[in-house]
Amino acid sequence: MASADSRATEPRDTAPRGGELRWDIIELLFFAYRDFVGDADQELEAFGFGRAHHRVMHFVTRYPGLKVADLLDVLRITKQSLGRVLKQLLDEGYIVQKTGSNDRRQRLLFATPKGEALVTKLATLQTTRIDRALAGIDPSGTETVRRFLRAMIDRDDPDKVLETIFKNASAKE
Amino acid sequence: MASADSRATEPRDTAPRGGELRWDIIELLFFAYRDFVGDADQELEAFGFGRAHHRVMHFVTRYPGLKVADLLDVLRITKQSLGRVLKQLLDEGYIVQKTGSNDRRQRLLFATPKGEALVTKLATLQTTRIDRALAGIDPSGTETVRRFLRAMIDRDDPDKVLETIFKNASAKE
DNA sequence: AATTTATGTCAGCCATGTTGACGTTTCTAC
C-alpha cells in the first residue's frame, strides 16, 4: 500500500462529460433528509417503533380510510413487510380497520386518537425543522421549494395519495 | 369490526395546536427522496451493490483522502457496518486505501477510476432528475432551494464534509 | 513504558426489506 498526505479534503469534480453534475444538491438532499427523519427516530424509539411504523401511521392518519392496497402503492413495499408493522399497530391500538361498505373485502384503515397523537407529535418535530429552514425565505420562495420538491417526484403511475397531492397543488396555481 | 365507506381519501389536518403543521412539505420530502434514491437503486442492483455501497463510494469519490473516521462521522454508522461494505469495495477494486504519511495509523480512502466511473454514472442519473425539477425555476429560485436544504441540516457538530459544504456555501454569498 | 488512538474483525442480534406458497372471504362474470 502506498502512503498519502492526510490534508484537507476539498471536494473534487469528476469529469463532467456533457452537463455539470449537481454534486451540491445531491449531497444537500442526503444530509437534509438524514436530519429530517432523524427528528422522528428519537421519539419513535421511546415507543418501540421504527421508521416503518412511522410511515404507515403517517399516511393512515393523513388519509383516513386508506385501503391496504393503497398503502402498498404509496410505500412501495410488499404486503408481507407491511403486514408485520401493521399488525403491531393494530394490536397496540394505534390503528383500527373497518370493513369497506361497498366492497366488503377491503380493510379501510383509520388512526385512533392515540395514533393521531403520535403522528402529530412527530410532524410537530419535523415542522419545527422546516419552519426554521424557511425562516428568511419569503412566501414566493417557499412556493419555489414546493415546486422543486413536486417536480422531483415521478409522475407516471401516481398512487392515490400522490394524485391527491398533485391535484391540490395544481388547484392552488 | 365496524364497516365504512371507501370513498375518496382527502387529506385531513389533525388539530394544529399552535402553528400549522407542514404536512405538505413533509410528504413532498418523503416522495422526492424516495424517487431520488430510486434512480440509483436500479443501477446498483446490476453491480450487486446496495445503497450502503453507494453512500461510501460517493463520499470517497467526492472527498478523496477521506479517513475511515471521517466517513463514520458523515454516514453516522458504526465501524462494523462500514467495514462490511468497505471490504467489498476494496476487494472488488472500487476503492484503494493509502497509509497516512503524517499519521501512519490512518487509512486514507481513494476511489479508483472504476469507482469514479460508477459514482459518476449514478450522479448523472440523479442530476437528470434534479435538472428536470429545476427546469422552469430561475437561478435565484435554485439558490433558494439550496438555501432551504442547507438550513434543514443540523449545524451543531458538523463533520468534515459538512464543514466543507457550509464553508463553500458561505464563500459564494 | 504505559496509555490512547485508529483501525480491523469475529460473533450475534434486530429491523425491515424480499420471494414463494397457500388460504379465506367476497366480488364479478358467465
Next chain:
DNA sequence: GTAGAAACGTCAACATGGCTGACATAAATT
C-alpha cells in the same frame, strides 16, 4: 349458481444493513 379473480392475511425462509460487545494490532502520545 358456479367459476374465477381480487383483496387481504399469513407462514417460512432469506438478504441487507443497521446495532452491541469483545478483542487484536500498530502507531502515536504522554
